[in-house]
Amino acid sequence: MPPSAGAIPAARVPGSAPLALRVVCGVVGLLFAAPLGYLAWRTLTGDESLASLYTSGTTLVPLRNTLVLAATTAASTAVVGTALAWLTTRTDLPLRRLWAVLAALPLVFPSFVGALALLAAVGPGGLLDGPLGWVGVSPSRPEGFAGAWLVLTLFTTPYVLLPVSARLAALPPSLEESARLLGRRPAAVFATVVWPQVRGAVGAGSLLVFLYALSDFGVVVLLRYDTLTRVIYTNRALDRDRSVALSLLLAVLALAVVAGERTLARRHPPVEGVRGRRSLQVPLGHWRWPAVALVAAWVAVALGGPLASLGLWAWRGFTGEGSSLASGSGGLGDLVEPAANTVGIGLVTAVVAVAVVLPLAYLSARHRARAGDVATGLVASGFALPGLVIALAVVFWSVQLPPGWGLYQSFVMLVFAYVVHLGVQSLRAAQVAVGSVPRRLDESARMLGAGRARRFATVDLPLMVPGLAAGGGLVLLSTMKELPITLLTAPTGFETLATRIWADAEAVFLAEAALASVVLVALSGALTWLLVVRRSDRLA
Amino acid sequence: MRVRHTMVGALAVLTLGAPALAGCGSDGDRLVVYSGRTENLIKPLLDDFAAESGIGIDVRYDDSANLALLIDEEGDASPADVFISQSPGAVGYLDAAGRLAALSEDIVGMVPEGDAAADGGWVGVSGRVRTLVYNTDLVDAADLPPSVLDLTAPRYAGQVALAPTNGSFQDFVTVLRDQLGDDEAAAWLEGMAAGDPPTFSDNTAIVEAVSRGEVPMGLVNHYYAFRAKAEDPGLPIENHYFPDGDLGSTLLVTGASVIAGSDLDDEAEQLIEFLLGAEAQRYFSDETFEYPLVAGATVNPALPPFDEISATRVDLDELGGGLERTTEMIDESGLNR
Numbered sequence: 001m002p003p004s005a006g007a008i009p010a011a012r013v014p015g016s017a018p019l020a021l022r023v024v025c026g027v028v029g030l031l032f033a034a035p036l037g038y039l040a041w042r043t044l045t046g047d048e049s050l051a052s053l054y055t056s057g058t059t060l061v062p063l064r065n066t067l068v069l070a071a072t073t074a075a076s077t078a079v080v081g082t083a084l085a086w087l088t089t090r091t092d093l094p095l096r097r098l099w100a101v102l103a104a105l106p107l108v109f110p111s112f113v114g115a116l117a118l119l120a121a122v123g124p125g126g127l128l129d130g131p132l133g134w135v136g137v138s139p140s141r142p143e144g145f146a147g148a149w150l151v152l153t154l155f156t157t158p159y160v161l162l163p164v165s166a167r168l169a170a171l172p173p174s175l176e177e178s179a180r181l182l183g184r185r186p187a188a189v190f191a192t193v194v195w196p197q198v199r200g201a202v203g204a205g206s207l208l209v210f211l212y213a214l215s216d217f218g219v220v221v222l223l224r225y226d227t228l229t230r231v232i233y234t235n236r237a238l239d240r241d242r243s244v245a246l247s248l249l250l251a252v253l254a255l256a257v258v259a260g261e262r263t264l265a266r267r268h269p270p271v272e273g274v275r276g277r278r279s280l281q282v283p284l285g286h287w288r289w290p291a292v293a294l295v296a297a298w299v300a301v302a303l304g305g306p307l308a309s310l311g312l313w314a315w316r317g318f319t320g321e322g323s324s325l326a327s328g329s330g331g332l333g334d335l336v337e338p339a340a341n342t343v344g345i346g347l348v349t350a351v352v353a354v355a356v357v358l359p360l361a362y363l364s365a366r367h368r369a370r371a372g373d374v375a376t377g378l379v380a381s382g383f384a385l386p387g388l389v390i391a392l393a394v395v396f397w398s399v400q401l402p403p404g405w406g407l408y409q410s411f412v413m414l415v416f417a418y419v420v421h422l423g424v425q426s427l428r429a430a431q432v433a434v435g436s437v438p439r440r441l442d443e444s445a446r447m448l449g450a451g452r453a454r455r456f457a458t459v460d461l462p463l464m465v466p467g468l469a470a471g472g473g474l475v476l477l478s479t480m481k482e483l484p485i486t487l488l489t490a491p492t493g494f495e496t497l498a499t500r501i502w503a504d505a506e507a508v509f510l511a512e513a514a515l516a517s518v519v520l521v522a523l524s525g526a527l528t529w530l531l532v533v534r535r536s537d538r539l540a
Numbered sequence: 541m542r543v544r545h546t547m548v549g550a551l552a553v554l555t556l557g558a559p560a561l562a563g564c565g566s567d568g569d570r571l572v573v574y575s576g577r578t579e580n581l582i583k584p585l586l587d588d589f590a591a592e593s594g595i596g597i598d599v600r601y602d603d604s605a606n607l608a609l610l611i612d613e614e615g616d617a618s619p620a621d622v623f624i625s626q627s628p629g630a631v632g633y634l635d636a637a638g639r640l641a642a643l644s645e646d647i648v649g650m651v652p653e654g655d656a657a658a659d660g661g662w663v664g665v666s667g668r669v670r671t672l673v674y675n676t677d678l679v680d681a682a683d684l685p686p687s688v689l690d691l692t693a694p695r696y697a698g699q700v701a702l703a704p705t706n707g708s709f710q711d712f713v714t715v716l717r718d719q720l721g722d723d724e725a726a727a728w729l730e731g732m733a734a735g736d737p738p739t740f741s742d743n744t745a746i747v748e749a750v751s752r753g754e755v756p757m758g759l760v761n762h763y764y765a766f767r768a769k770a771e772d773p774g775l776p777i778e779n780h781y782f783p784d785g786d787l788g789s790t791l792l793v794t795g796a797s798v799i800a801g802s803d804l805d806d807e808a809e810q811l812i813e814f815l816l817g818a819e820a821q822r823y824f825s826d827e828t829f830e831y832p833l834v835a836g837a838t839v840n841p842a843l844p845p846f847d848e849i850s851a852t853r854v855d856l857d858e859l860g861g862g863l864e865r866t867t868e869m870i871d872e873s874g875l876n877r
Contacts, residue, residue, distance in 0.1 A: 112741070125753035126752060222745060224739045230705060234871075234876075236605055236606075237605035392610070396613055487600070487601065487603075487606070503601060507578045507767060509580060
């Protein structure tokens with residue numbers, strides 16, 4: 001069945017983008033080029049010879065490892081994330097809404113503490129060592145490529161899960177129902193009806209995973225897999241020119257990958273969706289309990305594993321003699337202000353990110369302008385770079401501004417840095433959302449005399465909300481755990497839960513770090529429920 | 541409709557709430573400190589200083605190397621007046637970049653020669669030694685080697701956790717190079733790599749893994765075991781100090797410095813003098829389990845007397861310049877693969 005069957009392909013309107021939209025997109029694209037411009041300038045003025053650096057074995061081996069890790073993680077998360085999304089939105093899986101929230105939460109562990117806690121749960125001598133020993137299994141430490149791939153897959157699957165869930169929630173169930181009534185088997189229904197409609201969201205999510213894997217440092221260092229980010233971090237204060245030149249390489253990689261992804265996306269135009277009045281529930285039949293077991297096992301490892309270690313550390317702190325938690329200082333009361341800061345800055349960043357990328361989404365998804373693809377690449381490059389590099393780039397540009405503006409180390413600068421780093425998470429979701437708005441509706445509204453602003457508010461926006469909320473939700477969760485940008489560019493004295501976790505973990509106050517981590521996970525869970533899952537459910 | 545209410549609400553937070561979130565901005569009269577030591581390990585002292593001197597302080601915390609990069613990137617516009625570095629490498633980087641003001645001779649003279657930069661760019665305020673942390677359930681103390689150089693023996697292969705990307709480990713390797721020459725240092729690194737040791741991102745992760753029994757031993761700085769046991773006294777870990785001035789017990793100091801171009805340089809020097817004063821030196825000894833550096837300060841009785849274990853003081857001027865080659869050698873040894 002061709003992808004267009006039963007759904008209306010989005011109209012191509014090349015070259016029809018209004019001038020104002022093009023100008024706005026030009027400005028936004030320029031802002032997102034800040035890190036690339038910084039890296040290019042530093043590389044040009046540094047004395048690293050690019051030709052010899054990029055061809056030396058000490059670059060090529062980590063480069064190959066980086067690409068292998070990113071590609072395999074993107075593939076595995078695409079499979080797992082799509083399966084989890086389908087099970088939790090489209091079936092009669094018991095407690096499916098609860099699973100939908102829990103499965104999204106592994107995203108919120110800051111990678112430095114998440115990987116450490118996971119290792120403490122499943123590694124040798126860890127929490128699971130005893131129980132596994134009774135059944136004759138002794139865990140070996142996840143390490144190297146396999147370990148890094150496994151841990152990254154566990155932590156980044158929500159990047160696929162959330163956009164695909166949002167997409168599924170916005171799709172009409174009628175096609176699937178018809179196919180089932182015609183006797184198609186579930187696998188055939190998925191392949192011919194569901195897949196063509198979610199392909200864009202799966203691609204968008206996997207792209208985020210790919211970019212995240214390019215930039216991750218915490219996991220690969222702990223699991224000893226030699227990637228470009230390790231070289232960048234290790235040399236950052238010793239051989240800065242080398243770190244800068246390799247960061248530039250990461251950014252260029254991101255541009256190339258996005259170019260490839262856009263080309264593929266053009267081959268499969270987005271499929272518009274009209275929401276049905278009720279959501280479809282595929283009966284799982286005798287697969288019901290095996291499916292629950294699978295979902296539960298995934299959540300147990302990805303979320304339960306790290307949480308169990310964190311819980312153990314926190315409990316030790318409350319019960320251990322002489323620990324600061326037991327003596328009453330550094331408890332939950334101290335976390336109120338960081339928690340409020342975390343939620344506040346996360347919400348602001350999510351809203352700003354969605355607002356900033358929406359024009360780009362229109363330009364590339366509705367008007368299908370090449371310039372939109374270029375801007376998409378620039379936005380994506382911000383996520384492929386380690387947060388430290390983004391922070392230094394924003395500092396570099398900010399100190400060129402007149403000090404009288406008072407922007408340096410202000411909230412404006414902090415939110416700007418966050419959006420440059422994380423904006424692509426909302427952009428790809430926004431592109432899928434814009435692409436799914438039927439042009440026909442917009443045309444009808446126009447013929448009835450509705451102006452552009454009114455059409456946007458009354459026709460497009462309500463249809464796009466699940467997708468935009470999913471994208472904003474990703475930005476929200478990522479901002480809440482973000483560390484290097486917060487430490488370097490936030491107003492002095494501004495504390496978030498992530499900075500608190502880092503400070504405690506650095507000083508081996510594992511109990512305090514664990515307590516703050518548990519608060520972070522709980523807050524993120526509540527927000528995911530309120531803003532993403534409940535909303536897309538209600539609107540579906 | 542509901543959606544728009546949410547949007548409006550969030551935008552209200554943006555325009556109204558964000559400025560209110562700012563607890564304290566940095567203004568011109570307040571001393572701005574960039575600290576590579578985490579809050580738990582320095583804030584009580586900074587608060588005491590602020591109370592005694594009446595000088596307001598704003599502190600930005602991060603990893604020492606990241607703060608050094610930040611100060612370098614900020615250039616003349618840097619709001620920082622004082623930089624406290626946990627790692628000798630980071631403060632050495634800024635000194636080499638000409639970003640530090642020379643401290644007065646009175647201040648530099650308060651610590652033994654070698655615990656401050658020769659050009660007066662920074663001064664050490666406290667120190668920790670390198671050590672071998674081990675799991676007492678898995679390792680018999682009698683089996684521990686007298687020298688860090690013995691760890692390449694086959695019986696220790698794969699038994700000792702390392703943090704090859706961590707600043708402290710890199711500083712230690714630089715000391716090996718300085719004292720033994722590059723060939724012997726490279727041979728030690730390759731000997732360790734041959735045993736395929738488990739590696740971690742930092743000291744905290746190593747101490748956690750050793751407590752858990754994943755790996756019997758690990759090369760770390762000495763005070764992590766003290767802090768971990770303060771939280772959970774039952775943890776089966778102890779430090780093994782390599783005796784008699786072994787390179788394995790090298791001292792690494794925390795450096796304090798004044799940023800070049802600071803308009804509060806007098807106040808900045810006052811703070812550094814305070815960190816070298818009796819109260820602060822006692823704090824480092826009693827509360828953070830470190831070695832105080834000023835002559836006459838008492839060492840925590842839980843620690844072995846400095847003279848018994850460590851004769852090696854790192855020549856930090858060497859450290860600043862030679863670190864680039866150190867990381868290359870660590871890469872070449874295969875420890876990162």
